[in-house]
Amino acid sequence: MDSIGVLMACPMNAYLEQELEKRFRLFRFWQVPQKPQFLKEHAASIRAVVGSSVAGADAELIEALPRLEIVSSFSVGLDKIDLGKCREKGIRVTNTPDVLTEDVADLAIGLCLAVLRRICASDKYVRSGKWKKGDFRLTTKFTGKTVGIIGLGRIGTAIAKRAEAFNCPISYNSRTEKPDCKYKYYPSVVELASNCHILIVACPLTPETRHIINREVIDALGPKGVLINIGRGPHVDEPELVSALVEGRLGGAGLDVYEHEPEVPEELFGLENVVLLPHVGSGTVETRNAMADLVLGNLEAHFTNKPLLTPVV
Amino acid sequence: MTSHPQNDGAPPPLDRRPPPPVLLLRHPTQFSVLDRPLPDTFRFLKPWKSPLPLGDFLSSADARAAEAILTSGMTPVTAEMLRRLPGVRLVVTTSAGLEHIDVAECRRRGIAVANAGDAYSEDVADLAVGLLIDVLRKVSASDRYGRRGSWSGEGEFALGSKLGGKRVGIVGLGRTGLKVAKRLEAFGCAVSYNSRKAKPYVSYPFHSNVCELATNCDALVICCGLNEETHHMITREVLLALGKEGVVVNIGRGSIIDEKEMVQLLVQGELGGAGLDVFENEPNVPEELLALDNVVLSPHRAVFTPESLSDLCDLVIRNLEAFFSNKPLLSPVLDE
Numbered sequence: 001m002d003s004i005g006v007l008m009a010c011p012m013n014a015y016l017e018q019e020l021e022k023r024f025r026l027f028r029f030w031q032v033p034q035k036p037q038f039l040k041e042h043a044a045s046i047r048a049v050v051g052s053s054v055a056g057a058d059a060e061l062i063e064a065l066p067r068l069e070i071v072s073s074f075s076v077g078l079d080k081i082d083l084g085k086c087r088e089k090g091i092r093v094t095n096t097p098d099v100l101t102e103d104v105a106d107l108a109i110g111l112c113l114a115v116l117r118r119i120c121a122s123d124k125y126v127r128s129g130k131w132k133k134g135d136f137r138l139t140t141k142f143t144g145k146t147v148g149i150i151g152l153g154r155i156g157t158a159i160a161k162r163a164e165a166f167n168c169p170i171s172y173n174s175r176t177e178k179p180d181c182k183y184k185y186y187p188s189v190v191e192l193a194s195n196c197h198i199l200i201v202a203c204p205l206t207p208e209t210r211h212i213i214n215r216e217v218i219d220a221l222g223p224k225g226v227l228i229n230i231g232r233g234p235h236v237d238e239p240e241l242v243s244a245l246v247e248g249r250l251g252g253a254g255l256d257v258y259e260h261e262p263e264v265p266e267e268l269f270g271l272e273n274v275v276l277l278p279h280v281g282s283g284t285v286e287t288r289n290a291m292a293d294l295v296l297g298n299l300e301a302h303f304t305n306k307p308l309l310t311p312v313v
Numbered sequence: 314m315t316s317h318p319q320n321d322g323a324p325p326p327l328d329r330r331p332p333p334p335v336l337l338l339r340h341p342t343q344f345s346v347l348d349r350p351l352p353d354t355f356r357f358l359k360p361w362k363s364p365l366p367l368g369d370f371l372s373s374a375d376a377r378a379a380e381a382i383l384t385s386g387m388t389p390v391t392a393e394m395l396r397r398l399p400g401v402r403l404v405v406t407t408s409a410g411l412e413h414i415d416v417a418e419c420r421r422r423g424i425a426v427a428n429a430g431d432a433y434s435e436d437v438a439d440l441a442v443g444l445l446i447d448v449l450r451k452v453s454a455s456d457r458y459g460r461r462g463s464w465s466g467e468g469e470f471a472l473g474s475k476l477g478g479k480r481v482g483i484v485g486l487g488r489t490g491l492k493v494a495k496r497l498e499a500f501g502c503a504v505s506y507n508s509r510k511a512k513p514y515v516s517y518p519f520h521s522n523v524c525e526l527a528t529n530c531d532a533l534v535i536c537c538g539l540n541e542e543t544h545h546m547i548t549r550e551v552l553l554a555l556g557k558e559g560v561v562v563n564i565g566r567g568s569i570i571d572e573k574e575m576v577q578l579l580v581q582g583e584l585g586g587a588g589l590d591v592f593e594n595e596p597n598v599p600e601e602l603l604a605l606d607n608v609v610l611s612p613h614r615a616v617f618t619p620e621s622l623s624d625l626c627d628l629v630i631r632n633l634e635a636f637f638s639n640k641p642l643l644s645p646v647l648d649e
Contacts, residue, residue, distance in 0.1 A: 102475070102476075102477045102500075102501060103475055103476075106446060106450065106475075106476045106477070106500055107446075107450055107452075109442075109446065109500075110443065110446035110447065110450055113439060113440075113442065113443030113446065113447075114443060114447065114456075117618075119440075119443050119447055119452070119609065119611065120447075120453045120456045120457075122610075122611050122612055123453045123609050123610050123611065124453075124457075126603075126611070126612050127610065131596040131598070131612040132596050132597070135612065135614070135617075136612045136614050136617070137617075138346065138617050138618055138619055138622070139614065139617065139618055140618055140620075141435070141436055141439070141618040141619075141621060142439045142443075143435040143436070143438075143439055144435075144620075161499055162496075162499045162500060165495055165496045165498065166435075166439065166496060167435075262464045264459055264460075264462075266462075269460045276456055276459040276460060277452065277455045277456060278455055278458060278459045278464040278470050280450070280455055280470060280472075280473065283470070283473055284449075284450070284472055284473045285472045285473075285474060286475040287475055288472060
């Protein structure tokens with residue numbers, strides 16, 4: 001299989017890179033000095049693209065790779081892949097569901113605790129020597145707070161299960177109400193935001209969910225409300241979020257994703273009611289290895305004519 | 314004090330007698346932080362308002378009339394103090410911990426003791442879980458990294474370690490320990506514990522000594538109280554048994570861990586990480602820890618939310634009212 005060309009869209013994982021190098025003819029797109037030139041030269045040998053949450057396969061790239069058969073994403077999110085184009089051309093698409101569900105859900109709750117209990121801010125307080133001069137302020141209890149989840153899929157459900165262990169009443173919004181669901185459904189995100197203390201974004205990014213967190217939702221969440229985003233940056237109207245936080249119209253935020261990663265709005269750096277993580281939702285050794293194995297497994301299956309492990313298209 | 318025929322010499326109920334005198338060793342911060350007044354159903358004796366030093370104050374007629382003592386975790390209730398206040402039948406502390414009270418002497422004298430009961434246990438358990446997640450998933454460290462603008466540069470931040478499947482040992486399966494266990498189960502952790510005795514109605518595996526617990530766990534969460542047996546119970550040996558990737562979280566008391574040994578092991582890379590709300594010599598934190606990215610440091614604030622403090626204030630008042638109405642205490646400290 002080492003003659004099969006695989007184009008890796010961006011750096012994502014050293015182990016995955018090594019394994020792809022061993023098994024295929026690997027092209028690292030980010031190291032290419034002139035992309036059009038490169039594509040002219042090598043497009044004919046590229047039969048697979050490996051993408052991530054950072055870069056995938058848009059219409060332009062797909063058009064430039066006439067022999068592309070499969071796009072295997074090192075992520076569960078598919079927003080960087082033109083799924084319509086793939087369907088049109090019969091290109092298979094796989095992602096990495098399930099293996100990262102728990103890590104992302106764990107981090108969502110970790111962010112709730114970090115924001116409400118000011119864990120990061122008080123760690124900074126101790127490190128700066130301020131504790132010797134006085135006690136840290138009161139923080140807010142997490143147990144029992146109402147949690148609203150946008151998107152009750154695998155990740156949303158896992159978040160709900162964890163929050164329940166803290167006696168948090170759970171409510172949600174999703175495209176359709178789930179039958180036999182014990183959590184309270186709200187037909188709109190604004191209503192959900194008006195009725196919860198902590199709002200967590202856990203849905204996929206699609207044209208419909210872009211900026212699902214807008215000014216109206218932020219206002220509904222209010223000066224005591226907290227937003228947790230472990231979805232995608234474009235879920236949130238970031239300038240609105242920033243001004244709400246800076247002006248105190250929103251109580252706090254725990255963010256793992258941003259509209260223009262890796263840029264994080266600097267205005268947020270000085271706020272202690274905000275926790276800013278560099279997109280580490282699935283960032284554990286165990287899970288990244290499992291994700292890499294899924295990418296490799298899907299590619300192997302495809303090129304040996306076996307059923308794909310986690311196909312989307 | 315007038316007696317009432319149907320009470321057989323027991324004191325009359327609260328509403329039919331002058332407010333019982335309660336010796337207040339220190340104004341409880343829980344009330345002052347929330348701007349809550351102390352109830353006027355009791356007559357609080359405030360030694361700091363007297364020109365007399367405490368020792369002399371305790372000999373005064375005023376003090377000797379005290380029927381109860383309200384203390385915090387900072388001011389000791391000693392055998393000597395109890396000897397000098399023969400009217401005291403109840404000690405209420407605003408803390409969960411009891412290491413500042415001579416409980417044995419209270420028992421000998423038939424004095425009831427009430428503490429913070431369950432008022433704090435949820436907040437403390439929440440912080441324990443928050444600290445564990447932070448250490449394993451490098452939450453505070455990544456937040457620092459992001460705020461330096463480092464993310465805009467090259468590296469992928471160092472990967473954390475998955476919570477699910479971790480074997481977590483709870484040291485002290487009391488009110489707080491049980492709540493920590495319940496929360497961690499939801500994250501897919503395998504919980505086991507060490508306590509003075511195995512708990513009969515609990516399904517978590519019990520280990521009779523803390524070293525054995527550590528050998529079989531990836532992380533320890535210290536939830537027990539501080540007393541003679543638990544002082545420096547977490548030794549170098551116990552921490553080494555936890556392993557190079559091992560994590561310790563302490564929301565009990567600093568001196569339960571041999572802090573010097575723990576710091577050395579962290580610096581040498583023999584212990585994976587630590588989440589600490591308590592230290593041996595607060596507010597001093599060992600300098601070496603301030604330079605480490607694999608520790609999360611919290612300034613002993615596990616109980617400081619308005620919710621917990623308010624619950625505690627309610628509990629203190631209700632305990633006093635119950636006692637003086639001959640009703641059972643809400644959070645009695647019982648013999649185990």
